[in-house]
Amino acid sequence: MRRARLRISLITGAIITLLVTVVGGVALTVMTRAQNGQVWRELRYGAARGNLSDPPVCTWLYGPGATPLANAPAGFPVRADLDRVGRTHEAVERTVRRDGTVYLVRTQARAGGAVVQAVFDMRFQLADRRYLWLALGAAEVVGLAAAAVTGAFLGRRAVAPLAEALTRQRRFVADASHELRTPITHVYTRTQVLARQAAAENLPARHRDGLTRLVGSVGRLGEVLDDLLLSASLSADPARRAERRPVDLAALARSVVAEEADRTRDGGLSVVVNGPRHPLFVDGIESALRRAVGELLANAIGHTPAGGRIEVALARVRGAVELTVADTGSGFDPAEAERLFERFHRGGEGGRYGLGLALLREVVTHHGGTVAATGRPGRGARFTIRLPECAPAAAPAPEPPVRAGHP
Incomplete structure (x- = not known):
């Protein structure tokens, strides 16, 4: 019964954990895709039409005649991308990991031929994702605690009828075995006496053999009752630990x-x-x-x-x-x-x-x-x-x- 309750608790916990994990994974995936899509759209717009001297928040624009802002991150612009777009006039997009954050970079040629590079700092979006992970972790802990309580409750409710039936069965086996021991012991003793009398009075061999087999059968029946009684007492009587x-x-x-x-x-x-x-x-x-x-x-x-x-x-x-x-x-x-x-x-x-x-x-x-x-x-x-x-x-x-x- 304890194993059954534990199994129900583990299954309930696994289901809740799986649900929280799936929901969290879906939420994180949707959030990541939405953020990346929005940032790339803003970068493409900024690179194509943005004001080089007054870019949007968390965005830096580099182009001909533009003075880098004071808060511009180090290492930009990416000269290799500027040279490549200058030769091919094909836009280049890349992701750069630097200084503990992630930068999305788009380099393209504008309508007038000027090559512009737009850089976006993803630190706030990454922070949102970390907060989501923390929220998912907290939800997982709460879910596991709820699963333990729910599993224990469901386990007791689900196993209780079976436990009661098993207890009654063991009690019946113990009572029946106990009540049958005395009459079977008397029968066994009586058959032994009859077998000895048959041997002493030199009864026909077939009668003596029949009594001998009867003694063995009754003895084995007594052993089976002893087995049943011991099994029931070991399983149903914790007091025997004393x-x-x-x-x-x-x-x-x-x-x-x-x-x-x-x-x-x-x-x-x-x-x-x-x-x-x-x-x-x-x-x-x-x-x-x-x-x-x-x-x-x-x-x-x-x-x-x-x-x-x-x-x-x-x-x-x-x-x-x-x-x-x-x-x-x-x-x-x-x-x-x-x-x-x-x-x-x-x-x-x-x-x-x-x-x-x-x-x-x-x-x-x-x-x-x-x-x-x-x-x-x-x-x-x-x-x-x-x-x-x-x-x-x-x-x-x-x-x-x-x-x-x-x-």
Whole structure:
């Protein structure tokens, strides 16, 4: 929602800026053309018919027998133009930049054959253009401020219904997941009991297999509910930030690997943990981080055949803690790397899909980190989590000793 509001504000600001720029550019172009046209008309008239001893304001006329005025600019007349017009009798116009201003110069031959040069000082017209630029700059600043206010207002009004609907959806998911956890837990426990009884009473194999599949299905359903509940709580409950504390990611990863020891042993997999023995602290919610690391390990176990190898590596990298889980399993197409983290995305033969990896990215992003995946078909996969490092929790101050007093 914040990104949507920001995008609306930026688009509104860009539109207003573009409008002010276009209007200002058009106004400046029209003003420049009008001023230049008017000045050239006056110059042509002055050069053809103007009084050499009494020229118009900001104009100087040079010709035979004319005495230059006291305020005439230095460097005029332009002798090269006078000589050229004297030879060819064709008018010459030029623009001269000198002394911090611009002069428009026209040299022509009058009806009697006298060659006259008219010079016009553009400093006042240039000043008008500078004032216009300043006005456009002020209008741009005001426009940007108005765009920010307008964009924020429009963003809130436009996104508010969507935000409310999303909040209701997340609340519904959280409530439904919470209400379903208890009955599903009871069903899961009951099916486990029935499966053990079936094995103890030596029921037919097809009944035992059916109960085993039922236990697995109910267990996966419980995992999906846990994923939904965690996702909804991370997105819709900012109060969970209060639960954050320094978490030793190295110890947490080793704990998760130990919890999966039976599963990896049954699958014929070897799991190694590499990294420093000292703690690597990150600021976060321990249960959510445990779920994220557990998802990476479960993903690697589920896609690595018997005899394969899984490596969990931890390191400190430029102020961040990096956790990598690499396997020698089925891998995936590199083109699918980003889509693996989409909800319920179904890949190729690797079949990586569901909520797990999507929730993993959600958890990592919620903690200010990043997650990336690399792999090749048949050559395994590597998932890397990077989280900002933090200082360990401060030890509580010891309480002062209690002195026994006399009654």
